[in-house]
Amino acid sequence: MAALDQLTLLAPGLLGGSVARAARAAGLARRIVLWARRPETRAALRAQPWCDAAPDTLEEATGGASLVVIASPVDQIATLAARIRPALPAGSLVTDVGSVKAEVCRAAAAALGDRAVFVGAHPMAGSEKTGWEHSRADLFQGRACFVTPLPETPAAAVETVTSFWRALGCRVTAVPPPEHDRIVAHISHLPQLAASALCAALAGRDPGWREFAGGGLRDTTRIAGSDPELWRTILAQNQPEVLAALDTYLSELQGLRAALAGGDLAAVTAVLERGRAYRAGIPPAA
Amino acid sequence: MAALDQLTLLAPGLLGGSVARAARAAGLARRIVLWARRPETRAALRAQPWCDAAPDTLEEATGGASLVVIASPVDQIATLAARIRPALPAGSLVTDVGSVKAEVCRAAAAALGDRAVFVGAHPMAGSEKTGWEHSRADLFQGRACFVTPLPETPAAAVETVTSFWRALGCRVTAVPPPEHDRIVAHISHLPQLAASALCAALAGRDPGWREFAGGGLRDTTRIAGSDPELWRTILAQNQPEVLAALDTYLSELQGLRAALAGGDLAAVTAVLERGRAYRAGIPPAA
Numbered sequence: 001m002a003a004l005d006q007l008t009l010l011a012p013g014l015l016g017g018s019v020a021r022a023a024r025a026a027g028l029a030r031r032i033v034l035w036a037r038r039p040e041t042r043a044a045l046r047a048q049p050w051c052d053a054a055p056d057t058l059e060e061a062t063g064g065a066s067l068v069v070i071a072s073p074v075d076q077i078a079t080l081a082a083r084i085r086p087a088l089p090a091g092s093l094v095t096d097v098g099s100v101k102a103e104v105c106r107a108a109a110a111a112l113g114d115r116a117v118f119v120g121a122h123p124m125a126g127s128e129k130t131g132w133e134h135s136r137a138d139l140f141q142g143r144a145c146f147v148t149p150l151p152e153t154p155a156a157a158v159e160t161v162t163s164f165w166r167a168l169g170c171r172v173t174a175v176p177p178p179e180h181d182r183i184v185a186h187i188s189h190l191p192q193l194a195a196s197a198l199c200a201a202l203a204g205r206d207p208g209w210r211e212f213a214g215g216g217l218r219d220t221t222r223i224a225g226s227d228p229e230l231w232r233t234i235l236a237q238n239q240p241e242v243l244a245a246l247d248t249y250l251s252e253l254q255g256l257r258a259a260l261a262g263g264d265l266a267a268v269t270a271v272l273e274r275g276r277a278y279r280a281g282i283p284p285a286a
Numbered sequence: 287m288a289a290l291d292q293l294t295l296l297a298p299g300l301l302g303g304s305v306a307r308a309a310r311a312a313g314l315a316r317r318i319v320l321w322a323r324r325p326e327t328r329a330a331l332r333a334q335p336w337c338d339a340a341p342d343t344l345e346e347a348t349g350g351a352s353l354v355v356i357a358s359p360v361d362q363i364a365t366l367a368a369r370i371r372p373a374l375p376a377g378s379l380v381t382d383v384g385s386v387k388a389e390v391c392r393a394a395a396a397a398l399g400d401r402a403v404f405v406g407a408h409p410m411a412g413s414e415k416t417g418w419e420h421s422r423a424d425l426f427q428g429r430a431c432f433v434t435p436l437p438e439t440p441a442a443a444v445e446t447v448t449s450f451w452r453a454l455g456c457r458v459t460a461v462p463p464p465e466h467d468r469i470v471a472h473i474s475h476l477p478q479l480a481a482s483a484l485c486a487a488l489a490g491r492d493p494g495w496r497e498f499a500g501g502g503l504r505d506t507t508r509i510a511g512s513d514p515e516l517w518r519t520i521l522a523q524n525q526p527e528v529l530a531a532l533d534t535y536l537s538e539l540q541g542l543r544a545a546l547a548g549g550d551l552a553a554v555t556a557v558l559e560r561g562r563a564y565r566a567g568i569p570p571a572a
Contacts, residue, residue, distance in 0.1 A: 256482075269515070
């Protein structure tokens, strides 16, 4: 894609910081501006080679932006969109990195009105390690990224935002926001609950047993180390889809329990076989 | 420990092959002998620098053994112990790498009678990658290993087998077989079922969604790639403990579901917090 005049990142954490680094590395923007709520974060960002400016106000940060990436937690995206609206150049683009899309896309588009176009995005590149200090220029290489236009989102805006995420290294797929939320309820939010509940259940037995953990427990529960506050807002916004995904999982586990309790080892093996076949089709890490 | 005259490994896979490599690297045995059921495996093993001999018969393989490691699936350990009994030198030691211990330890000790002493062991170093081709000399470095003596097992035998696993790099803990089975039902067998059932549940929705998988789904489900046949025998032998562990997990998940369905986000966050605190205490990979 042609280089942007100015890329602005709001509330950069792991994902936002990595967008800035990757954009600098790929030469995607002549100027990269970051804004963070805390003055000490802004001061630290100013010292980074991938940050051209980190002004104190949202107005200064977004006034000259061609593209704004809102990298805040999902419950603050629409609020930030409303706050930057007056300063945004007419016709500029706004995207995000939020893990839930239906509510966010509607609210952010409404907040921007006809001043700027919101095109939601969700790169599948999160980690239990949050904070821009963990950001990396190669974080997005080969990662899936959803772009979630509303029916009324102009095609040209979708095209530009798609090109942007692609230029960062992502495999981009456009889906409507509700479909996005159904998909990630299953492949992201459900694994989070499965891992967290597994750890919580084990915490209720003898916590000393974890000294004996092998790689299986370690990997299966890695994401249980994620930030509970971030997940609270994600789960709250995607409640119905997450409940449906959780019910699918509970039903599978209950079937497995019944098979094992009844000594039906063929049925137990069948679940393991189905799981193995599914796992074999998950693309390897890039 | 003093070098053994002869270390014999029966049915070497990932773990057995790694014992041979690690023992050679650490100079734990003057002679390392392997036996596998299939002639082509024996031929391949003979070409390895950590294999001094791979004779065709169990009798030849175990006739001069100071220590035998039975690395077969758990349902074949006692059978192999019975088959090698006549050839074993009087007073030799036999250990294993099986994931379940109560049945195995009783049956293997009975099979050996007063000819040799069985001291069960379980190094927590398995992987979804099986087969001696994946074995590594450093597989056991820093890994937990259970040694599971029966009340009547002579202390000197427990001591020698403990020293052996320690010399391979393991952190060794002695526990009675039933306690071992309770512990691993929770920290190993339950994570396996959680990962396999998660994949099986997702397979029942749109399998194409896995193209969008991030690192969270990938890590949470890694062990779902494990061999279903191996796990069938493990689960069959540890059925009551696995059911109890599974019930603890189901109860945690159902509580989480109820909290989310009721909009009690504080209760949801509390589960995530408990899970995170538990996860933080799992020792990192060595």
